[in-house]
Amino acid sequence: MDPCLRGDDKLCYNAPMPPMNNRFQRRPMPVMAPRPLMNHQITASELRIIGEKGENLGVMSREDAIKLTRPEEGVDLILISPNAKPPVARVMSYDKFRYEEAKREKKERAAQKSAEMKHVQITVRAAQNDLMVKVRQAEKFFAEGHPIEVVLRLRGREKRNKDLAMEKLKEFLKMLPTEHRELYPPRYGQNGPSVQIAKVIKG
Numbered sequence: 001m002d003p004c005l006r007g008d009d010k011l012c013y014n015a016p017m018p019p020m021n022n023r024f025q026r027r028p029m030p031v032m033a034p035r036p037l038m039n040h041q042i043t044a045s046e047l048r049i050i051g052e053k054g055e056n057l058g059v060m061s062r063e064d065a066i067k068l069t070r071p072e073e074g075v076d077l078i079l080i081s082p083n084a085k086p087p088v089a090r091v092m093s094y095d096k097f098r099y100e101e102a103k104r105e106k107k108e109r110a111a112q113k114s115a116e117m118k119h120v121q122i123t124v125r126a127a128q129n130d131l132m133v134k135v136r137q138a139e140k141f142f143a144e145g146h147p148i149e150v151v152l153r154l155r156g157r158e159k160r161n162k163d164l165a166m167e168k169l170k171e172f173l174k175m176l177p178t179e180h181r182e183l184y185p186p187r188y189g190q191n192g193p194s195v196q197i198a199k200v201i202k203g
Helices: 061-068 094-113 128-143 155-162 161-173
Strands: 044-051 056-060 074-083 088-093 118-123 148-152 180-188 194-199
Touching: 044 061, 044 074, 044 128, 074 094, 088 094, 118 128, 118 161, 128 161, 148 161, 155 161, 155 180, 161 180, 161 194
Parallel strands: 044 088, 118 148
Antiparallel strands: 044 056, 074 088, 148 194, 180 194
16 A cells, blocks of 8 residues: 555655754855946936046036047946936946956955944825934944834835836935945835945945
8 A cells, every 4th residue: 555545644655854953954046146237328418427537527418428438458437326316337347347346345345244224114195204203213324334124114005006106115225325235135024125235435
């Protein structure tokens, strides 16, 4: 008789596995930075341009900026601050850009390793003045070198519209003046969506 049919789990290879202990479950992977827009991928009509040696070349049209590139030599126009007004792009090689980004991220991780995670909580119905109070709170944490977890707390029927909640969270992140990056992608918890962010350390 098949051991599975008589309930002998020790002999049944198809017996269900016991649940894994939480301490063995994988943690969420850090967000990998997307490849930046380059050359004709950039859609902004005007850009603030940084030259190959780090000099500020001022604001110019995208077309004029692209004329500074030398694709045959590996020198491109790379969008480095898309949310700035106007967006900032730099004339440089992509290999050098990747090297500098890796160096910067390593420096960020070292600075954040011993930093305490701070928390900022917002709500869907928060007024603009209340949100600005939270922005100032987050800026204070950034200035002190702390990473931040932003939580959008939902109540009752608000929990039904997850898309709206996630959009509200993203809108709040856009209000933060300090350039920052996501440590982990936004996650949806029991009380609403949250995201962990840290200040971008330059140099």
